[in-house]
Amino acid sequence: xxxxxxxxxxxxxxxxxxxxxxxxxxxxxxxxxxxxxxxxxxxxxxxxxxxxxxxxxxxxxxxxxxxxxxxxxxxxxxxxxxxxxxxxxxxxxxxxxxxxxxxxxxxxxxxxxxxxxxxxxxxxxxxxxxxxxxxxxxxxxxxxxxxxxxxxxxxxxxxxxxxxxxxxxxxxxxxxxxxxxxxxxxxxxxxxxxxxxxxxxxxxxxxxxxxxxxxxxxxxxxxxxxxxxxxxxxx
Amino acid sequence: xxxxxxxxxxxxxxxxxxxxxxxxxxxxxxxxxxxxxxxxxxxxxxxxxxxxxxxxxxxxxxxxxxxxxxxxxxxxxxxxxxxxxxxxxxxxxxxxxxxxxxxxxxxxxxxxxxxxxxxxxxxxxxxxxxxxxxxxxxxxxxxxxxxxxxxxxxxxxxxxxxxxxxxxxxxxxxxxxxxxxxxxxxxxxxxxxxxxxxxxxxxxxxxxxxxxxxxxxxxxxxxxxxxxxxxxxxxxxxxxxxxxxxxxxxxxxxxxxx
Numbered sequence: 001x002x003x004x005x006x007x008x009x010x011x012x013x014x015x016x017x018x019x020x021x022x023x024x025x026x027x028x029x030x031x032x033x034x035x036x037x038x039x040x041x042x043x044x045x046x047x048x049x050x051x052x053x054x055x056x057x058x059x060x061x062x063x064x065x066x067x068x069x070x071x072x073x074x075x076x077x078x079x080x081x082x083x084x085x086x087x088x089x090x091x092x093x094x095x096x097x098x099x100x101x102x103x104x105x106x107x108x109x110x111x112x113x114x115x116x117x118x119x120x121x122x123x124x125x126x127x128x129x130x131x132x133x134x135x136x137x138x139x140x141x142x143x144x145x146x147x148x149x150x151x152x153x154x155x156x157x158x159x160x161x162x163x164x165x166x167x168x169x170x171x172x173x174x175x176x177x178x179x180x181x182x183x184x185x186x187x188x189x190x191x192x193x194x195x196x197x198x199x200x201x202x203x204x205x206x207x208x209x210x211x212x213x214x215x216x217x218x219x220x221x222x223x224x225x226x227x228x229x230x231x232x233x234x235x
Numbered sequence: 236x237x238x239x240x241x242x243x244x245x246x247x248x249x250x251x252x253x254x255x256x257x258x259x260x261x262x263x264x265x266x267x268x269x270x271x272x273x274x275x276x277x278x279x280x281x282x283x284x285x286x287x288x289x290x291x292x293x294x295x296x297x298x299x300x301x302x303x304x305x306x307x308x309x310x311x312x313x314x315x316x317x318x319x320x321x322x323x324x325x326x327x328x329x330x331x332x333x334x335x336x337x338x339x340x341x342x343x344x345x346x347x348x349x350x351x352x353x354x355x356x357x358x359x360x361x362x363x364x365x366x367x368x369x370x371x372x373x374x375x376x377x378x379x380x381x382x383x384x385x386x387x388x389x390x391x392x393x394x395x396x397x398x399x400x401x402x403x404x405x406x407x408x409x410x411x412x413x414x415x416x417x418x419x420x421x422x423x424x425x426x427x428x429x430x431x432x433x434x435x436x437x438x439x440x441x442x443x444x445x446x447x448x449x450x451x452x453x454x455x456x457x458x459x460x461x462x463x464x465x466x467x468x469x470x471x472x473x474x475x476x477x478x479x480x481x482x483x484x485x486x487x488x489x490x491x492x493x
Binding site: 067084 | 268286306307308309310311312314315316318319322400401402403404405406410441448
């Protein structure tokens, strides 16, 4: 009721001009305070809730058949693929200090294994975009992954870097444990000796410098996920 | 300031239904947060061309958006805000559109024959090339255009947003907008349209029709104070008073008056 509002304003000695000036002042103050901020602390719970709900939607949207055929007009990027800055120094597996590199695949599996690079290369091979490697689904078959394992953790020797995934994304046809790029062995900048690569996840989910793949009944966060980026990170 | 008319005599006819008023203010908050957090996300790579390539149409390539225009604090935070608030924006927009469809308010907004002519008359009036405010319905022709264009720009922003959020899972949608790069351009174009129309809207509210603020809060509006009734141009109250208030003399005086 504007009559009540008007009465309220008159009682408080606020006329229309005052109301406009104070009103716009308050609105600007709130907007300015909100600028460059992370938003109110109380919203954190709400944002977490939204992230969980979004994850449900994202997993529903997830299709194993998305972009699994080469579209007409697709071309080989070749040397046109932009080279980009990665890091001033990249971790390198030091054989003299740590011995021969191997990849441990364990957790909820019937056949836990430790694979050398040669073992890995003997498994069925595929190429996704320009990455060569073992399809993750083949690896899961090889270690006889338990259906109870709904999540996978990809761990690395790059300090404590790891990221855990939902099993559907890991089992996607185009998720590979890659050891080659552009027909050459993987270079340290791209995660040598082996890294996970999938077009269905954002970059930070694709752990480089793999040492361990663990099948798990629960999710296990991740390096960036634990710092506040969304855990799902799917595209 | 005193109102010359007792409020009791004003016929209680709400200018805006409460659903329109609530969705308006929810939309305001949602758009501010979506734009702010979107600009913060943009700052992760504040450019339109790939590294080492040139872009024709943006003068600030690789210069981040000033922090005071952004919201979310950091990339992860801005992404959380963006992907949470998008639901508010979409649900709120759908409530609004469904309501104006069912309630008939769309009739005040849908373009009609003569709107372009009427818009031109409004421009002429605002630029002092026409003396009297053109006759209008609930909104003037320029307003109508803006309020009709906004939901379209909003829908474009939402669809292109989904296209760059899920370019793999919904690759058909991304392809519809011409691929990822173009979908991203369209997302920015939609945002710019929304921001420009909103800034003009807020400016005109304060400069021409401040009484409409009350109408968007309480729903009440006094037609006697409408811009048409007041013959209001932007900042009409700061402009010099109109020529000698000679209310149409019976016989025009021989002296020239311009």
